[in-house]
Amino acid sequence: MLDRKFFENLGEKGINFFTAVYEIFLLFIDSLKAIPKIWFYRRQLVEQMYNFSAKTLPIAAIISIFVGLGSTVQGTYQSSSLIPRYVVVNVIFKSTVIELSPVILALVLAGKLGASLAAEIGSMKISEQIEALETMSLDPVGFLIMPRVIAGLIMLPVITIFANFLAIFSSFFVSTVVSQWVTAHEFINGLKMDYKSFEIIFGCMVKPSVYGFFIALIGSYFGLKTKGGAKGVGESSTLAVVVSAIMIVIFDYYLGELLL
Amino acid sequence: MIEVRGLKKQFEGKEVLKGVDLEIYDNETLVILGPSGQGKTVMIKSMIRLMEPDGGEIYFDGEDIRKLNRRELEDFRKKIAYVFQNSALFDFLDVRENLALFLRMHKKLKEDEIEEKIVKALSFVGLNDDVLDKYPEELSGGMKKRVAIARAMIKEPKYIFYDEPTTGLDKKNAELVSNLIMVLKEKVSATSIIVTHDIELMEKVSDRVALLKDGKIIFIGKKEEISDETLEYLYSIGDTYEV
Ligand SMILES: Nc1ncnc2c1ncn2[C@@H]1O[C@H](COP(=O)(O)OP(=O)(O)OP(=O)(O)O)[C@@H](O)[C@H]1O
Ligand SMILES: [Mg+2]
Numbered sequence: 001m002l003d004r005k006f007f008e009n010l011g012e013k014g015i016n017f018f019t020a021v022y023e024i025f026l027l028f029i030d031s032l033k034a035i036p037k038i039w040f041y042r043r044q045l046v047e048q049m050y051n052f053s054a055k056t057l058p059i060a061a062i063i064s065i066f067v068g069l070g071s072t073v074q075g076t077y078q079s080s081s082l083i084p085r086y087v088v089v090n091v092i093f094k095s096t097v098i099e100l101s102p103v104i105l106a107l108v109l110a111g112k113l114g115a116s117l118a119a120e121i122g123s124m125k126i127s128e129q130i131e132a133l134e135t136m137s138l139d140p141v142g143f144l145i146m147p148r149v150i151a152g153l154i155m156l157p158v159i160t161i162f163a164n165f166l167a168i169f170s171s172f173f174v175s176t177v178v179s180q181w182v183t184a185h186e187f188i189n190g191l192k193m194d195y196k197s198f199e200i201i202f203g204c205m206v207k208p209s210v211y212g213f214f215i216a217l218i219g220s221y222f223g224l225k226t227k228g229g230a231k232g233v234g235e236s237s238t239l240a241v242v243v244s245a246i247m248i249v250i251f252d253y254y255l256g257e258l259l260l
Numbered sequence: 261m262i263e264v265r266g267l268k269k270q271f272e273g274k275e276v277l278k279g280v281d282l283e284i285y286d287n288e289t290l291v292i293l294g295p296s297g298q299g300k301t302v303m304i305k306s307m308i309r310l311m312e313p314d315g316g317e318i319y320f321d322g323e324d325i326r327k328l329n330r331r332e333l334e335d336f337r338k339k340i341a342y343v344f345q346n347s348a349l350f351d352f353l354d355v356r357e358n359l360a361l362f363l364r365m366h367k368k369l370k371e372d373e374i375e376e377k378i379v380k381a382l383s384f385v386g387l388n389d390d391v392l393d394k395y396p397e398e399l400s401g402g403m404k405k406r407v408a409i410a411r412a413m414i415k416e417p418k419y420i421f422y423d424e425p426t427t428g429l430d431k432k433n434a435e436l437v438s439n440l441i442m443v444l445k446e447k448v449s450a451t452s453i454i455v456t457h458d459i460e461l462m463e464k465v466s467d468r469v470a471l472l473k474d475g476k477i478i479f480i481g482k483k484e485e486i487s488d489e490t491l492e493y494l495y496s497i498g499d500t501y502e503v
Pocket of ligand 2: 345
């Protein structure tokens, strides 16, 4: 008896999961369809670009500075005298810029942007504001979702580039000035070693735009699906954060596998 | 003129509208009465496809609303306005931008023309300019409702829908709103459709009255034609709601 209930629940969860994926895909198609009207909704786009950047820069700065410091301390601690120091710098540099900083930043922003997006749209949903948009002959997807998705797509790379600069600088600072583990010259050599611009583009632009896209799309989706009162809004934002965080780590692996 | 025939809507097997028939004439004020939970909101939302009906026909000025695609629906909605039960002001915009939104997005007007229309609409509903920079959360329920009415009139719509415009307001505000509904109808010469269980509002503003019960319109006509029996029933639902 108990077993059966368990499997029924599991089955139901599975079906819910696939309908959600399908509906998120439909929302994506709807947002694509709204792109021709981007000039009509330009105000909303500019507002969202601002929301996605100015409001996240302080967090991004703190995170990236400490990611830079942390990975430098860890890297220098693990290094042995058999490996030239500029090689260690190179390892730290690449792992930070291509992997650590983009992913940690995206996960934190999934929490900040994803949750606030879902809550914002969810509370509009339950207070009839989405329907009010429709009575004003405005398309809720064009007005609310498409600008957010585009803002995520464009602004996450911008934030990540900014963050990576800070991360490298903090790493430079701790290893050359504070611990004087390497000289500035060695550090620069480490950065230059085996430099491939594609890797940098991959870490600073490709990955973040995919993450930004997911954060915005998934946050919007759960916002639009909100039911019930304030409790529903809370559930939506939790789901938005959890699901986009999972998507980020999954795609982190597959993008690396696919493109590198 | 609006014609509704056999309008049906169900939620997960629960039939809320079981075939609503309704004719609404130009420039009249039709008050649709019904107890709470009978599907009044569902009915008017289905009429303009804020909810998708499951069956029936809806004509606005002879145009079959159920056949419109998304773009045509957007165009159609330019001539209607809807005052929501809880006002539904956009909480990310201040009062000025709430009022300006439709004009900004759909009319090619200069900034000062927009401002002029906003101030005019606001003074019409009896509010001062100093609320313009306030956000909806800073307004009382009555003020929100008045801003919502101003937002509706600024569209100069042909049809205005009101969902329980007086519910949740105190006596003074309720009276104010029912006066506004009457004056507004003259001013923009619109057809008004009001759903409510407020009998006083009905007596004050209605040209005709319809009664929604068990998913159907069981009476439509002048308020003088309502039988004593029905009237008693109406008062009883009005009372139960107040408690
Ligand atoms: N989105 C929905 N999903 C499921 N059921 C719904 C939905 N909207 C409305 N209903 C159901 O339809 C019925 C009618 O609801 P409706 O809101 O139209 O009532 P109403 O007459 O407007 O009541 P009130 O006077 O309280 O506003 C209710 O039983 C409600 O549970
Ligand atoms: Mg209602």
